[in-house]
Amino acid sequence: MASERRGNRRRVAHSLEAVVDAAVQLLDESGEAALTFRALAARLGGGVGSVYWYVSNKDELLDRATDHVLEGVLTALDGIGADADPIDNIRTMAETLFAAIAERPWLAAYFMRNTTIQSNALLFYERLGQQVMRLDLxxxxxxxxxxxxxxYVIGVAADLGQDPPPEVVEGMVAAGDHLRSIADQWRALDPADYPFMHYIVDEFDGHEDIEQFRAGLELLLAGLRLDADSPASDAR
Structure with missing residues (x-):
């Protein structure tokens, strides 16, 4: 019966790739809430039924949109050196994925959610794992x-990729001034109750998000290097 209904649907002149491309555009422009089959059909110039010809539901559409973006991540990593230091390769892979998710925070919720559909996500996971395997753990x-x-990469990218406050988006307040206002709030706290906040507030004031990410990544990679160099690493 379901096959008969599908057979009776009028196919319009677009493809699965066109549907996914349009879905990614809507997600990039306005986030997940804007991605409806009605909005997607309007973008494509067909009826809602034509979208269902290619995908069964919104979950499948989101998984395919995620995998489509990750194909670009893999393409960007095609030149990674097979003989290069694995830690250097892991860093490159982590920074490339971070950039993709920071640009598109919606990716974070769907990365590797359904590897039956997300073959590119699974391939990224495999290639990252192959680099870690070279450390003989x-x-x-x-x-x-x-x-x-x-x-770490997905969590930090999703956090830093969130939209800034409306006053920053609308240009009423500069991003640096907004950050400084938060720092000033911290400076006003009682140093006896918040010694750490006072200790780091000058570092927070004016910091660059990408440098914050890279610093944390280096801590992880340094720990991984120590673990690989430890004679007891294989026993744990």
């Missing part, structure tokens, strides 16, 4: 290392 340590790196 045990299977458990490899699994934990890859999980820690991906968790």
């Amino acid at each position: 045990s299977p458990r340590r490899c699994f934990h290392a890859v999980s820690a790196i991906l968790g």
Whole structure:
């Protein structure tokens, strides 16, 4: 019966690739809330039924949109050196994925959510794991290392990729001034109750998000290097 209904639908002149491209555009412009089949059909110039010809539901559409973007991430990593230091390669892969998610925060919620559809996400996971394997860690340590790196990259990228406050978006307040206003709030706290905030507030004031990300990544990679160099690493 379902096949009969699908057979009766009028196919318009677009493809699965066109549907996914248009979905990514809507997500980039206005976020997940704007991605409806009605809005997508209007963007494509067809009826809602024509979208259902290519995808079954919104979850599938989001998974395919995510995988489409990750194809570009893999393409950007095509030239990664097979013989280069694995830690350097891991850094490059992490920074490339971070840039993609920071630009498109909606990616964070769907990365590797459905690897049956997301073949590119699975391939990224595999290639990152292959670099970690070159450090001669045990299977458990490899699994934990890859999980820690991906968790850090995705979490920080999603956090830093959030839209700034409306006054910053609308240009009423400069981004630097907004950051400074938060720093000034911290400076007004009682140093006896908030010694750490006072200790780091000058570093926070005017910091660059990408440098903050890279600093945390280097801490992770330094720990991974130590773990790989430890004679007892295979036993853990």
